[in-house]
Amino acid sequence: MNSNRLEKLEIHHLKVFISLYQVQNTSKTAESLGLTQSAISRTLKKLRDTFDDPLFIRNKAGLVPTEYADNLYSRLPDALDSLLLTFQPQGFFSPRDLSEELRIALHPSALKLIGPELYMRIKSEAPKVKVRLDNCDSGTSVSLLNGNIHMALNHEILGQPKEIYRENLFTDELCIYARKQHPLATDAHPPKALKRFDLAVCIGTEVEDGMKVKAQAEMMSDIEYSIDLRCGDLQTAVDVISASDTILIGSKMYLACYPNSLQKIDISFSKSIEVPFSISILQKNRNNSLNMWLRKIITEIMAEKVK
Structure with missing residues (x-):
């Protein structure tokens, strides 16, 4: 050449x-x-x-x-x-000119909740792009740092590298779910009532290395909880809950994802266990036109889904 x-x-x-x-x-x-x-x-x-x-x-x-x-x-x-x-000047950014692959990693319930609408919204404004939507996992932070994904949607992870910028989307909270007609489906119950049933969590969704939500629940109720099922797939976890008396512990997004399969159980902890849910991107790219456009779409969709 x-x-x-x-x-x-x-x-x-x-x-x-x-x-x-x-x-x-x-x-x-x-x-x-x-x-x-x-x-x-x-x-x-x-x-x-x-x-x-x-x-x-x-x-x-x-x-x-x-x-x-x-x-x-x-x-x-x-x-x-x-x-x-x-x-390109900020005011002249045009998604219709994009042709790259847009890569976003999402918390599994966020992927279920907004994935289809997110894809269709992106394609309606940027018809030439390809879209890749993945589950967040233990390697997501590294992928952000390496530039292998554009952004991630997940609960706050303590100790996240300073090179990663977080923007809060909403305040999530720990919820207790069971099947319809579960023995705990009516009235409020003390935390010790959970000891009578198997407990399940969806692996990777509650960020045990971050907010330590299980430890918070145990501290408030003075009870040690044993997790009987750790499941890597949210749909499979919901299927188990729907067919048994097992209790599912997880995000308030779960009910929005599966309103016909899950029922929220009223467990009277002394206070709610709150978990910030955020968009994460590289600090150096936080004002990038592409990322600002994606953040606007995600924020608008999530605001409609999570009240």
């Missing part, structure tokens, strides 16, 4: 390459970009000279990318999006 010529490439040359790769047709590329076919041909020649590679081989079906073009395309769209966002 001729490095001197590379310095003469402009953004629109790279946009032409991306479009050519995607549609593999010069006339369709010209139409989509509002250019003439001769302008596309001139740009392709410049790209070929710059990268010292034919980039596309013409056959009866259209343009077939070379191996070099495949490798270039695998990195270029995300790199170009990042470059455009870097120099």
Whole structure:
């Protein structure tokens, strides 16, 4: 590749390459970009000279990318999006211009609660992006630090690195759930009533290494609770609760997710056990236009779901 010529490439040359790769047709590329076919041909020649590679081989079906073009395309769209966002004035950010993969990690019940609407809202405003929604896990903080995900939605984690910025979404609280018609379904009960039943939690959702909600419950009630089921999947935990007298301990989001399967049990702790629920992003990216746009969408959806 001729490095001197590379310095003469402009953004629109790279946009032409991306479009050519995607549609593999010069006339369709010209139409989509509002250019003439001769302008596309001139740009392709410049790209070929710059990268010292034919980039596309013409056959009866259209343009077939070379191996070099495949490798270039695998990195270029995300790199170009990042470059455009870097120099784009805040007021001119346009989600419709995005084409990268947006990666968000969510607490399992938040994924269940807002995942479908979050995906559809993102795609309605940024139709060219790909969306990846994952469960939060023990590696989420590292993924944030490494830039492998854009943001995470989870309970507060004590000792989180200072490079990660947290913005509170709402105050969650520890709730006690059971099936409909459970023996504890009516009236209020003292905390010791829980000792008569198996207790279940969904692993990774209550942040035992952070807020220590189990320890708080034991301290308030002066009772040591034994967890009989630790389940990695929220739906499976709810299925167990629906078919047995096992008690599920977890977020107030659970009832919003499964209103027909769960019933909140009134256990008279001396006070509610509150757990901040937040968006986490890298400090250096907190005012990034992309992240501000995503945070606005998430905040609006969550406000409707969690009253």
